[in-house]
Amino acid sequence: MEFEGQYRLAQSPKYDCLLFDLDDTLYPFSSGISAHCTMNIEDYMLEKLQIEKENIPDISNILYKHYGTTMAGLRAIGYKFDYDEYHSFVHGRLPYDKLKPDLVLRHLLLSLPIRKVIFTNGDKIHAAKVLNRMGLEGCFEGIICFETLNPPEDSSFSEDEIAETEIFDILGHFSRADANVELPKSPLLCKPSEDAMIQALKIANIDPQRTIFFDDSIRNIAAGKRIGLHTVLVGKSSRIKGADQALESIHNIKEALPELWEEAEKSEEILYSGKVSIETSVTA
Ligand SMILES: [Mg+2]
Numbered sequence: 001m002e003f004e005g006q007y008r009l010a011q012s013p014k015y016d017c018l019l020f021d022l023d024d025t026l027y028p029f030s031s032g033i034s035a036h037c038t039m040n041i042e043d044y045m046l047e048k049l050q051i052e053k054e055n056i057p058d059i060s061n062i063l064y065k066h067y068g069t070t071m072a073g074l075r076a077i078g079y080k081f082d083y084d085e086y087h088s089f090v091h092g093r094l095p096y097d098k099l100k101p102d103l104v105l106r107h108l109l110l111s112l113p114i115r116k117v118i119f120t121n122g123d124k125i126h127a128a129k130v131l132n133r134m135g136l137e138g139c140f141e142g143i144i145c146f147e148t149l150n151p152p153e154d155s156s157f158s159e160d161e162i163a164e165t166e167i168f169d170i171l172g173h174f175s176r177a178d179a180n181v182e183l184p185k186s187p188l189l190c191k192p193s194e195d196a197m198i199q200a201l202k203i204a205n206i207d208p209q210r211t212i213f214f215d216d217s218i219r220n221i222a223a224g225k226r227i228g229l230h231t232v233l234v235g236k237s238s239r240i241k242g243a244d245q246a247l248e249s250i251h252n253i254k255e256a257l258p259e260l261w262e263e264a265e266k267s268e269e270i271l272y273s274g275k276v277s278i279e280t281s282v283t284a
């Protein structure tokens with residue numbers, strides 16, 4: 001029995017998938033990309049949605065905090081806009097040249113024969129640009145992105161629909177101490193909503209119990225833990241509640257999780273010895 005247990009262990013490693021957030025996880029926050037993104041979102045709110053300038057930082061923060069992304073929050077409180085247009089405005093002007101090829105990370109990822117998937121709230125064009133700038137093409141089996149969870153046909157609004165828009169007063173809501181009105185729900189799915197995360201895993205056929213989830217966001221990590229993922233907080237050196245581990249940089253992945261490489265070597269040995277015996281039997 002004991003032997004059988006060992007055999008099973010060797011045959012099936014503990015983890016069979018690594019799930020990575022993109023922004024501020026595969027590259028550091030210090031790149032400045034996030035700060036630019038925030039600026040572009042605020043410009044969009046001003047120029048395209050005509051929100052009063054002085055209220056924009058507060059509204060943007062509140063929406064980000066309560067809905068996962070400012071975009072999901074803007075939709076929740078009633079703004080109607082084309083998602084592709086939003087993404088090209090917010091991401092299209094990012095200084096992608098700040099991202100450089102990361103050969104260290106590329107080598108680390110390619111040296112692990114285990115399934116790797118990106119899970120980002122960003123859109124697919126942004127994800128492709130980041131991976132291209134970082135020289136990480138071919139390192140991931142797939143990308144779960146905005147479009148995966150929010151099909152594009154949901155995003156076109158007629159002028160009449162836009163004109164009828166009634167906006168929920170989110171600043172007013174939070175300025176009233178006795179506010180007991182429920183916040184409106186967003187039609188958009190994104191992290192850290194557990195429903196969104198469960199749906200993403202289902203679409204990508206990922207078993208949370210056998211997956212390690214890397215993200216720089218404390219709330220995404222906490223949600224990941226609640227749905228059963230093994231969680232690694234990236235960009236911080238100290239663990240928080242919900243994080244099984246913390247990494248200062250994604251480059252430290254091998255030091256933090258040496259068992260992944262050990263498992264890979266073991267399964268390579270099994271494959272190799274299996275191959276030899278087949279060849280031997282064919283020769284014989
Ligand atoms: Mg992130």
